[in-house]
Amino acid sequence: MTDSNNIDDFKKYIWLDKTNGAIDISVEIVEWLGPHEPKLEYRIVKKLPLNTSDVQLEQELKNLISDNRYFARCAECKNACLRGRMHDHFICHTCAENNHDVVH
Template sequence: MSNNNEEDFRRYIWIDKTQGVIDISVEMVDWLGPHEPKREYRIVKKLPLNTSDDQLERELKKLTSDDKYFARCAQCNKANLRGHMHDEYICHTCAEKHHGIVH
């Protein structure tokens, strides 16, 4: 991914250095109903507190390219959390706006 893409997805990542470890969390979206998103940060990686800045940067690059958590809409090109995608390629907004899908 280019730096631009990484920056787009990094807004969904939280890094917390506590209790001797570095926790890397990703914002997740679960749906309680059609218009009821539930957002929370979930820890997806733990690193030793003495992890170098270079190693942390490599881990973040790997994470921002992981399609388990992130996707880019093929129609509007917006960076999205996986939970905001209608399917593998189209985000919820474009599915509603351009494809007649009702959520």
């Protein structure tokens, strides 16, 4: 089983921007406009001072990936997922479709 706090699994969903005198941490958010119409956008969820150490930044990222408002890990395939790509609190859309005959 993969470590649920492995930052690398979630990095593709996180954007760091070091401009305007701060480190902005943004997360990719999925909103559904319709059954097959996802809307993807990055939202700033945390601002840190530019002098934040690498150790502090890593801890902030670990805290972020543990936040179930944004991320989850599928109980079946163990993949890191955005909350908006989860069928429920436990399984992702792909596993719901492939393993449980769910049609999205």
